[in-house]
Amino acid sequence: MSTVNIETPRAPRGAGTRRGVNLEKWGWIYMRASGVVLVVLIFGHLFVNLVAGEGVKAIDFAFVAGKWADPFWVVWDTALLWLALIHGANGMRTIVNDYASNALLRTIFKGALLVSTVVLLILGTLVIYTFDPCPVGAPADLLPSFCEAGRP
Amino acid sequence: MTDDTTRGTLIDGIHYHQHDVVIVGAGGAGMRAAIEAGPHANTAVISKLYPTRSHTGAAQGGMAAALANVEEDNWEWHTFDTVKGGDYLVDQDAAEILAKEAIDAVIDLENMGLPFNRTPDGKIDQRRFGGHTAEHGKAPVRRACYAADRTGHMILQTLYQNCVKHGINFFNEFYVLDLLMTDVPGEKKGTTTRKPSGVVAYELATGEIHVFQAKAIIFATGGYGKIFKTTSNAHTLTGDGVGIIWRKGLPLEDMEFFQFHPTGLAGLGILLSEAARGEGAILRNSEGERFMERYAPTIKDLAPRDIIARCMATEIREGRGGGPNKDYVFLDITHLEPAVIDAKLPDITEFARTYLGVEPYYEPVPVLPTAHYAMGGIPTNVKAEVLSDNTTVVPGLYAAGECACVSVHGSNRLGTNSLLDINVFGKRAGKNAVEYVKTAEFVPLPVDPAAGVLAVLAGVRKGNGTERISDIRRELQESMDRNAQVYRTEKSLSEVTELIERLRARYKNIAVQDKGKRFNTDLLEAVELGFLLDLAEVLVYSARSRKESRGGHFREDFPTRDDANYLVHTMAYLTGDPESADAGEHIRLDTKPVVITNYPPMERKY
Amino acid sequence: MSAPTLERESSAPEVIPTFTATLIIRRFDPEVDTEPRWEDFDVEVYPTDRVLDALHKIKWEQDGSLTFRRSCAHGVCGSDAMRINGRNRLACKTLIKDLDLSKPIYVEAIKGLPLEKDLIVNMDPFFKSFADVQPFLIAASKPDKERRQSPAERERFDDTTKCILCAACTSSCPVFWTDGQYFGPAAIVNAHRFIFDSRDEGAQVRLDILNDKEGVWRCRTTFNCTEACPRGIQVTQAISEVKQAIMRGKP
Amino acid sequence: MWSWVLHRITGVAIFFFLLVHILDTALVRVSPEAYNVVIDSYKTPIMGLGELGLVVAIGFHALNGLRIILIDFWSVGPKYHKLMFVVVILLWAILLIGFTPRHLMHVFGG
Ligand SMILES: Cc1cc2nc3c(=O)[nH]c(=O)nc-3n(C[C@H](O)[C@H](O)[C@H](O)COP(=O)(O)OP(=O)(O)OC[C@H]3O[C@@H](n4cnc5c(N)ncnc54)[C@H](O)[C@@H]3O)c2cc1C
Ligand code: HEM
Ligand code: SF4
């Protein structure tokens, strides 16, 4: 009866849209809770990296190593990683829900999102915690100064 | 063949449906009936509008019931006020039922969820309204239950909500265009009687025809204010239901009585509820005088509508109107606290702001009488059964709401009594229809049931003439405003009759530009115009024969009430071809006695 | 009593001047067109005319096939929500003089619901969402008189009782445009009306219904709905209150 | 409406930056050289402008995110949503006025 092709990009809600556990509420709360924390984490991060001292010019391997020598920054950056990535991924999920009308497409997008998020979370965490500030055989001038002390 | 879908069974391009009860109209009356019928019988509601678009939603002020929540009150006083307000043309048995069942009607609505305004102790709050008094006219009484100034809106929403709850079967945007009557063998051998067997509807979305077979049919199609130009009624209130009944040769009662509401926005007709005056608003002329003090010293601005409308017209005629053309008076609420205005009259102040650019806090609002309510209509008894003459019931046919005439309003309806009417008699119609279908059988459909409607539509659709629908309608409406409004004379009325004669000829030559099937509103406006012409003609014809003044009907040439000759209802019958030029050739008038129980006619003074 | 303000002789001059307004209307005839098309109309209007009056003038004097819904003509029935100059409004509540007259007036159907013809869309999905939130009083007890409710309790949900189901809000919501499964603001408004009604006992049911993938969490607080609502309902606020109620687990 | 559009665009932009940023940071586990090569590219003027863009985006997203949170949890939030949007824009401007010169100095300066 209706002209589905014109300005009806999507099907009306039918029966059976409610299934499975419903995490929408928690997702929504999470967006807000993490948002508040992220403000602190991100601005701290940006300030230290881009504003303080030499700004972006100061960043190099040694800078990173210097930071992660301090457990404070390890925790900070881990929190930042997890909160921001999940926040962002959940936000992207919403957007996919909004615009991908085709069920298959939606599944593909969400799958890709999930995979990349999980992979990056694991990768990032591993990087932070298995980080070796003084890798063997690396040119000393690239390393943080405290590496020298430990060298024979 | 019974089914609940909107498609029905398709035979030869026509959809057939079968329901025990079919309700035509989804306004207050129709949906109140549906809530009664739906749970007990297979019910369908057919409406030319989505239910929540019905004009019940425009009602503002309130719904009367002697709850005595804030002031001493009882239903007997309410009955008296109704009878007196209707200038003694009210059937008093019906008025008694109305007033008695009012209390339950309000409680029913509250229980269904209607958010009435409340008193400090949590009961339903009540306000004053024109013509409602304590102790038979001693002083105004607070009898109108209300929800801000959107009582009708809340009633319509609440009823619709409850229809949703009961899963009522709606056919929205289906225009009923015909009532089917079948000749069946009568009780006595060799006789036949005509019984209603169904209705025929036009589906707006597709242009297809649907035949609904039903054991019981309830008409609840509302009013026909669009025969006038200045009116508080919706564009869609074209009296189709009343017109269908009329064309079937069934009578119409008291058609000459039409209520003109005193306070329509000047020039627009949009209503400013009487609730404003209930809350203390005052009518003033150009000199700032509270002129109602002169005409009705006791209840002043809360006199019944017919009286106020006439007083306003008199003020204007005598040169005390406001504005550059001295053609309106003022409704003044500037002495009320803005907070009170906001709490109790928010919508109507917004109307003044939006449409006239007037700020009611500080300026009085220009107002003018506006065609508002049809007291007359399809005659029914107190069981809401339609009558085919003064006493004979048409089995299985019911009517309720503004399209019906029970008659609880007589010659002038009191404010807040209509929302009451639709609930009390809507409920009765639904109940009685359910009772009826328990024992009744389906009446067979006539041969080729859709033929009549198809012919009418084909006739209109091929309209390749030169006359614009809108021109004919406008001329009719303007003439009705000029000649058949607050003041009428033989001369003015016969002018309309003659005009209608000419318009009918032109109507045969109309142009319908939209030839499509889907959503063809052009076609429907043409069909609706046909009903408007019919109803205007009956109204004027009935008005000419009533050579007295009573309630909403005021004849300058016969300015007094004449109980000796006219304390009777007018019954109009269509006897010939409605298209024949001369009204006298196809309309027959008769009378019906008024039921008087406790209140002998008295002079009506306020 | 004197009424000093009555001398407002200035309003409504004797001959009210008219002017020409141009309306550009998005037409669509399902029996002929495959795509909607824009069509211009010039109409003579009075400053006090509403867009609905202009549409009527076109239909009645120029092109009878122009199709739109209307009934009450004063903003209480909800028939004629449409997009006027890119904003959802009721045609009967929009005065032409209040629009920018240096430009033509663009009129089109509301978005997000299936277009049927010209300015008419199919409202069934909209009413379906409404029905899905159980918009009726749920209360087991059957008192013999009215249920008591204090004025304050009554005031709690006053705003959302004003809804006329015109769909201006839902059809202005960007989430609804892209995700027609979303309940939409109007349905939530009508759920709110009962969730916060002290007499109602079904709040939990409705909160559960709206605590859904397509429920309140879908709302991105864009406020389009609030801006569109011709009844001035604080729609976003109502949605927000429903979210809070779901989080609290009770109204 | 527009606040939401911007919020969405900035959110997506940041998300994609974050993906890349995690990857490049992960290079510290590969070797200091690799990391430094990539990081050096962040110090070019073009990327400098890119970082500016990032801060612009995060700045807006964060401030507007706080506004949304206020709308959601503060009872009069919905009433003042427009006013709060103005405040967001103002704070955003202040933030940028503070950050831009300093950052550009770092990037272009010595
Ligand atoms: C502005 C205004 C304010 C008012 N205020 C008050 C007040 O404060 N108190 C009071 O008591 N009364 C008031 N009234 C009067 C009262 O509101 C109406 O008389 C009453 O609501 C009529 O209800 P109804 O159900 O009979 O008809 P309506 O509500 O008009 O419903 C008519 C129904 O019939 C349907 N219909 C019509 N023709 C057809 C057809 N051919 N086929 C299918 N369906 C059809 C329509 O779609 C509609 O659903 C007011 C009236 C107006 C206009
Ligand atoms: C700086 C602190 C941040 C705050 C305060 C914040 C706040 C928010 C809030 C409250 C929402 C929910 C919006 C809604 O429901 O309508 C949101 C959505 C979103 N955020 Fe953030 N956020 C921040 C950082 C980030 C970061 C770092 C990313 C990227 C990884 C990000 C990506 C997103 C995305 C993609 C969305 C979805 C947008 C949408 O649905 O329109 N945000 N943010
Ligand atoms: S909330 Fe407002 S805009 Fe939405 S349907 Fe109700 S009245 Fe219309």
Ligand code: F3S
């Ligand atoms: S427009 Fe839509 S996103 Fe929310 S605030 Fe209104 S429902």
Ligand code: FES
């Ligand atoms: S026509 Fe009723 S709302 Fe506009």
